Amino acid sequence: MDAIFSILTLPLFTITLFIAFFAGVIKGIVGFAMPTILLSGISTFTAPDLALAALLLPTLVTNAMQIFRYGIRDVWQTVKRFKVFLGVGAFMMFGAAQLVPLLPARTLLLIIGIAITAFAIWQLSGRAPKPGAYDQSKGLDAGIGAFAGLIGGVSGMWGPPTVAYLTMIGTEKKQQMLAQGVIYGLGAVLLVIGHTKSGILNNATLPLSLSLLPTAILGMWLGGRVSDQFDQTMFRKVTLLVLIIGGLNLLRRGVFG
Numbered sequence: 001m002d003a004i005f006s007i008l009t010l011p012l013f014t015i016t017l018f019i020a021f022f023a024g025v026i027k028g029i030v031g032f033a034m035p036t037i038l039l040s041g042i043s044t045f046t047a048p049d050l051a052l053a054a055l056l057l058p059t060l061v062t063n064a065m066q067i068f069r070y071g072i073r074d075v076w077q078t079v080k081r082f083k084v085f086l087g088v089g090a091f092m093m094f095g096a097a098q099l100v101p102l103l104p105a106r107t108l109l110l111i112i113g114i115a116i117t118a119f120a121i122w123q124l125s126g127r128a129p130k131p132g133a134y135d136q137s138k139g140l141d142a143g144i145g146a147f148a149g150l151i152g153g154v155s156g157m158w159g160p161p162t163v164a165y166l167t168m169i170g171t172e173k174k175q176q177m178l179a180q181g182v183i184y185g186l187g188a189v190l191l192v193i194g195h196t197k198s199g200i201l202n203n204a205t206l207p208l209s210l211s212l213l214p215t216a217i218l219g220m221w222l223g224g225r226v227s228d229q230f231d232q233t234m235f236r237k238v239t240l241l242v243l244i245i246g247g248l249n250l251l252r253r254g255v256f257g
Contacts, residue, residue: 003207007050013211016042020058020212021219027062028223031165031177032234033243035059035156040116040246044253046244048108049100052156053205056195058216059156060188065220066181078175078182085165086139086183089149089158090190096153097194103154106254112155113250119160120243123236132170140165149187151192158187 004013019041035055042051045245067075079086100108134140142167147222152158162183166176195201 001207003204004211007204007208008046012045015045016054016208016213017212021215024062024216024219024221025223026219026239028220028225029227030231032159032238033239034220036116036119036159036243037239037246038212039156040243040250043109043112043250044246045073047105048250049105049113049200050205050208052100053195053200053202054208055156056188056192056201056211057206057209058212060185060192061213062216062220063181063185063188065217067185070178070181075182078179079186080155081136082141082171082179082183084138085145085148086186088142089134089145089152089183089187092146092149093153093158093187093190094149094194094197096150097191097200098153098155098198100163100200101198106257108154109250113247113254115151115155115157115160115247116170116243117247117251119157120240122160122248124240124244131167134168136169138235140169152187152191156191159184 008016019038023029023034023037023041026032026037038055038058039048039051040056144161148158148161148165152159159180162180166179171179192201
């Protein structure tokens with residue numbers, strides 16, 4: 001705990017735990033947005049690189065839990081189908097992660113704020129890609145994979161372009177959920193490795209990331225238990241509005257300090 005309180009006061013740490021719990025609940029209910037909520041929430045009162053370090057292990061563990069719902073054979077078939085997307089995305093993500101320590105804090109806040117706000121507005125606009133608008137190809141896999149990896153390495157969020165792509169190529173619902181789990185899970189592993197190499201996840205920040213695991217997992221479990229009691233569409237919209245507010249606040253910090 002000494003390591004945690006050397007970088008956060010007790011009140012701020014308590015708020016961080018609540019944010020992790022809230023992010024877990026949202027993921028359990030609507031199936032997305034855990035890293036986005038963690039990043040936008042924690043970045044409001046800490047340096048963005050600290051918020052990025054904090055989200056790494058909760059994101060890794062909850063995505064692993066999602067993968068383990070499926071059989072090894074199904075997971076392996078998905079890996080083979082999206083091997084180009086995963087390979088190119090992994091390369092870009094690892095490289096982009098090494099840039100984070102070199103970026104000024106305000107620049108990082110702007111990048112993250114733009115990514116969060118744009119994602120939330122795009123989702124609320126209802127202009128989702130038309131299912132089956134494109135056929136899967138190695139070129140498309142490589143292009144979208146590179147973009148997702150670049151965004152993910154810097155901001156910890158690679159979900160929006162991934163979901164858009166899976167929809168564009170007409171991935172069947174069950175297969176899409178499995179593909180998301182595999183892509184997010186393997187991406188989370190690589191992100192942890194990349195940011196261990198970059199120094200973002202280190203002896204000082206690792207205890208904070210570990211400390212968020214229990215509340216994030218508890219929140220995810222609770223969200224899954226109560227998800228049927230909510231109007232999914234309305235709850236999703238409210239979540240996106242919260243993300244827009246968080247993203248705009250990060251933009252404010254990036255512009256005005």
